[in-house]
Amino acid sequence: MPQFFSNKRLILLLVGVIFLVALISFSLRDRDNVSLPEQIIKDVVGFGQSIFSKPTHYITGVFDNVDSLLNTYEENKRLKGRLEEFAKLQADVHDLSSENTRLREIVGKEDDLRNYEPxxxxxxxxxxxQWEKKLILDKGQVHGIEKNMAIITAQGLIGKVILTTPFTSTIELLSSQNPNYRVSAMVMGEKEIFGLIEGYDDERKELILKRIDSNIEIEVGQKIETSGLGGVFPKGLLIGEITEVSTDDFGLTKMAYIKPAADFTLLDHVMITKRAMTTVGGSEEDSTATDDAQGDEDGS
Known part of the structure; x- marks a missing residue:
């Protein structure tokens, strides 16, 4: 014990620790005023922090500005690329718009071939x-009926007008044996195949489709419709269905027998088709010379 108190260094250390603990306890208390030593220490520390913080913030800001500049450069490159893409897109849109306009015009022509007023x-x-050849309707010239207008039923095409009076119309049916009565037709499928309805087989009660290229394949069961190219019959009127395929007398082209979609024997109410558009030289009498090339319908 005497040795402990004789050690002055140890005593000073203990006194210093006690003083430090007391100082810490005093500084941690909730107080409204700061002591002078605390003020001095805080001011000195704050001044040192401000000396080091300002250059640090400046350098950090410089690096941030450089980074922002690099990001702006990269973003500018991306935006320029997008502008080039936008310019190309605008050109593509313009081309597609022009093409769409042209296609709409083509579709409009196609619709014109199909349009008619019933x-x-x-x-x-x-x-x-002449039960299988002709009939008379109660509509005539005063109703806007003209020669060569097509006649249909709900089932399909049956004939055309060959004579009009002010109040009646005479109709020649597809079952007529008139050798000049031809209908421009097409076989429905993946690809349109054109031919001519020429003649009617009384025994089979079927129409005859001729002038089909021998290299073209057609099958039993395919539907036959008007092509709209003859200037008389609107496009898309159902004619019938193929029942047999063979070759003509010379073996150069194919021919097919067509079962009519409409019943020619049971006719009561019909519709006369007034076309919205006719082809040049659409008169049946004027189309004989172009049958092979255009498949025009000819009437007597």
Whole structure:
């Protein structure tokens, strides 16, 4: 014990620790005022922090500015690339718009070939001697009926107008044996195949489709519709269905027998088709010279 108190260094150390603990306890208390030593220490530390913090913030800001500049450069490159893409996109849109306009014009022409105004009519007379050839309707010139207008039923095409009076129309049916009665037709499928309805087989009660290229394949069961190219019949009128395929007498082209979609024997109410568009030289009598090239319909 005497040795402990005789060690002055140890005593000073203990006194210093006690003083430090007391100082810490005093500084941690909730107080409204700061002691003078604390003020001095805080001011000295704050001044040192400000000396070091300002250059640090400046250098950090410089690096941030450089980084922002690099990011701006990269973003500018990306935006320039997007502008080039936008310019190309604008050119593509313009090309597509022009093409769309041209295609709409083509579709409009296609629609014109199909468009017609249906006029309801009733069969008022039928000659027993020409039961499969002609009939008379109760609509005539005063109703806007003209020669060569196509006649249809709900099932399909049956004939065309060959004679008009102010109040009646005479119809020649597809089952007529008139050798000049031709209908421009097409076989429906993946690819449109064109031919001519020429003649009617009384025994089979079927139409005859001729002038089909021998290299073209057609099958039984395919539908036959009007092509709209003859200037008389609108496009898309159902004619019938193929029942047999063979070759013509010379073996150069194919021919097919067509079962009519409409029943020519049971006709009461029909529709007269007033076309919205006719082809140049659409008159049946004027189309004989172009049958092979265009497949025009000819009437007597």
């Amino acid at each position: 006029i309801q009519a009733t069969v008022i007379a039928r000659n027993p001697d």
